[in-house]
Amino acid sequence: MIKNEIHNLARGIIIQDNHILLVSHPDWDGNTFYLPGGHIEHREAAVLALIRELREEVGYEFGVGRFLGCLEYIFNPTIDITVCHSHEFNFLFLVHSESIQDISPIAQQEAKVKLTWVNMNNLNKINLLPNPLIKLIPKWLKLNLKNSFSSY
Template identity: 30%
Template sequence: MHPLRVSVRAVCYRDNTLLLAEHRDERGLWYILPGGGIQHNETLDIAFQRELLEETGGEATMGDVLFVREVIADKLDTTFLPKHLHQIELFVEATDFRSVAAPSNPDKDQIGYVWMPLDKLPELLFFPKAMTVAFQTRQFDRVYQGHIM
C-alpha cells in the first residue's frame, strides 16, 4: 500500500512577481512554489512556516487556501515523480514575506529561490503548468482543481 501524501505550498506575490523555488536537473531549470509534505502530528500552519524557512529562509503570514490539486504519478506520462506518488497539495496564500535566514533544508535539486515576474511564467518549466494563467491573473476559479500537472 502506498500512503497518500498531503503537502502545503506558499503562494506569495510581491508586486508583479511570484516567489518560486528554483531547481536544476537533467531537464535544466524548473520551478515550483515553495512547500512540501506535512509531517505526522504537524498542523498545516506549522508545516507552512517550516517549509518556507527550509526552502527560502523566509517567513510569511499564512492566509486562506486558494486551491487544491491532486497528483497521481502513475496516471502521468513522466519519469520525474516518485513511482506510485499520490499527493494532495494545498496552495495557500502567503503575505508579508520576509527573509530571516539562509534556506536551511532545500529540496533535492533545489538551487535557490527567485521572485519571478508573472509575465515570464509561460516561458518556464513550471509546475503546475496548467495553473499558469491563474497565477498570472491571481484568479483561482474553484478550490479543487483536480489531477493536473
C-alpha cells in the same frame, strides 16, 4: 523508484511586484520550478507545515493568508519528472513576510533549493510543477475563497 504513495503538501504563493517566488533544484535545467513549501507531516496542520517549510527553504518568518485552492495531481511516468511518489495533493495558500519588500535575490538556505523570482506574466513560459498550476494560480488569485479552508 516511484512509490505508490499519496503525499500531502502545503505550498505558499509569495507575490511581490507582480513576481512569484519559485523554487528550482540547482542541478535542474534552469527552467523547471515548483512552489515553496513541502510535505505535511502526520498530525501536522497544513498551515503549520507551510510555516515550517518556508522557514527552512526561505529563511524568513511568514504569515499565512487565504487558502487559494487544492490541486490533486497524479503523475504520468512517461512525461513527468521523476519524484519519490506518484500522487499528491497540493494545498495552496497566499503567504507574506515582512522580510520581503522587493524582488531582491533571496539567499539559498538549503543545497537543493534555489529561489527565483518569476514575472507572473511569464508563468506560461516556464515548466512549473505540477503543470496545471500554470493556469490555476492566476485563476485562484482572482477568486475569494475566504474561510473555505479549516483545520481542526
